[in-house]
Amino acid sequence: MSLIPTLAETASRARADLRMGLPVVIGGYLAVAVETLSADRFAAMRAIARPVLTLTARRAETLKARVYDNGLARVQVPEDADLGWLRSLADPAGDLMTPMKGPCFTERGGDVLPHQAALALAKSAQLLPAMLMVPSTPLPDLTQMQPGPLLAFLASEVAMTPVAAARLPLISAERSRLHIFRPDDGGSEHYAIEIGDPPRDAPVLARLHSACFTGDVLGSLKCDCGPQLHAALNAMGRNGAGVLLYLNQEGRGIGLANKMRAYDLQNQGFDTVEANHRLGFEDDERDFRIGAALLRKLGFHATRLMTNNPRKVAMLQSHGIDVTERVPLITQRNRFNTDYLDTKTSKSGHLL
Numbered sequence: 334m335s336l337i338p339t340l341a342e343t344a345s346r347a348r349a350d351l352r353m354g355l356p357v358v359i360g361g362y363l364a365v366a367v368e369t370l371s372a373d374r375f376a377a378m379r380a381i382a383r384p385v386l387t388l389t390a391r392r393a394e395t396l397k398a399r400v401y402d403n404g405l406a407r408v409q410v411p412e413d414a415d416l417g418w419l420r421s422l423a424d425p426a427g428d429l430m431t432p433m434k435g436p437c438f439t440e441r442g443g444d445v446l447p448h449q450a451a452l453a454l455a456k457s458a459q460l461l462p463a464m465l466m467v468p469s470t471p472l473p474d475l476t477q478m479q480p481g482p483l484l485a486f487l488a489s490e491v492a493m494t495p496v497a498a499a500r501l502p503l504i505s506a507e508r509s510r511l512h513i514f515r516p517d518d519g520g521s522e523h524y525a526i527e528i529g530d531p532p533r534d535a536p537v538l539a540r541l542h543s544a545c546f547t548g549d550v551l552g553s554l555k556c557d558c559g560p561q562l563h564a565a566l567n568a569m570g571r572n573g574a575g576v577l578l579y580l581n582q583e584g585r586g587i588g589l590a591n592k593m594r595a596y597d598l599q600n601q602g603f604d605t606v607e608a609n610h611r612l613g614f615e616d617d618e619r620d621f622r623i624g625a626a627l628l629r630k631l632g633f634h635a636t637r638l639m640t641n642n643p644r645k646v647a648m649l650q651s652h653g654i655d656v657t658e659r660v661p662l663i664t665q666r667n668r669f670n671t672d673y674l675d676t677k678t679s680k681s682g683h684l685l
């Protein structure tokens with residue numbers, strides 16, 4: 334095996350670079366995330382050439398900036414713009430307090446592939462999808478990637494390797510095992526909790542649970558995640574067998590920091606879907622293929638799936654896992670989660 338980093342390894346480094354505020358090279362551009370950009374680096378980028386601010390079409394729509402390109406907008410950065418201006422375009426936290434930031438002039442024409450790749454990389458680093466881009470020759474010591482292969486890589490399915498497994502007695506089921514899986518792209522690990530010894534040749538009672546630190550660990554009343562997690566484990570315990578995948582896709586894939594930004598917007602009156610859009614994300618940024626891949630790795634081919642989300646059922650079916658039955662997972666409403674649950678039924682297609 335060659336000692337030169339693969340694209341997966343280079344992309345993983347690039348994610349870490351962006352999270353620290355370091356630019357990366359994508360094709361003929363230097364690209365840096367606005368969220369972590371320092372004033373010094375902003376000045377250094379400007380000294381090279383005139384930068385543009387690349388935003389998703391979702392964020393651009395909120396800012397009333399014209400979207401000429403498929404899925405994104407390249408906003409011209411005025412000569413006198415400072416870091417505060419960039420941040421206010423990237424982050425909607427102050428949208429309602431300072432609604433008029435524009436007018437924002439956007440570019441059209443030219444090659445948008447480096448811009449698309451830069452936004453996809455920011456999302457995969459769980460940063461706000463707002464990238465300052467400046468045309469440049471590659472600088473030594475910066476992580477370099479070509480936009481086409483990078484985009485293809487970020488859209489591809491990540492391979493998972495089983496790392497370790499051990500017995501873990503639970504309140505809900507004493508005969509349980511926890512399995513750890515590690516993705517080969519340097520991303521966070523995912524877990525499988527196997528309850529009892531479910532036969533591999535019959536549909537297994539299964540749940541695909543997305544991580545929710547606030548609900549699962551803190552007992553937040555704003556969502557139904559914690560009660561769903563425990564209801565699913567208890568049902569598997571009573572059944573004597575089951576498998577719960579705990580997928581580290583916090584905040585429907587946008588990460589905990591962005592989820593808290595979304596909660597702040599919800600406190601300003603937006604619903605869960607609108608909040609994601611204002612931040613520049615789609616409603617749901619999760620890669621649902623991971624669930625199917627882990628079930629296959631564990632030897633399962635068919636499930637009785639505990640969910641209210643028809644997309645999960647469709648995704649498993651289309652990735653080779655039969656769903657013989659959808660088992661509803663209804664938990665109690667309270668005055669903090671009732672709007673959230675209503676939005677899930679009216680906008681996200683949940684069956685509640």
Ligand SMILES: Nc1nc2c(ncn2[C@@H]2O[C@H](COP(=O)(O)OP(=O)(O)OP(=O)(O)O)[C@@H](O)[C@H]2O)c(=O)[nH]1
Nearest residue numbers: 543544545556582583584585592595605640641642
């Ligand atoms: N972005 C965002 N994520 C949220 C919000 N509330 C909960 N989440 C996340 O949503 C995920 C859970 O997804 P849900 O849509 O509740 O449920 P589901 O897993 O799609 O469907 P079910 O199987 O029916 O539970 C977890 O990753 C939570 O962290 C929110 O307001 N904004």
Ligand SMILES: [Zn+2]
Nearest residue numbers: 545548556558
């Ligand atoms: Zn939750």
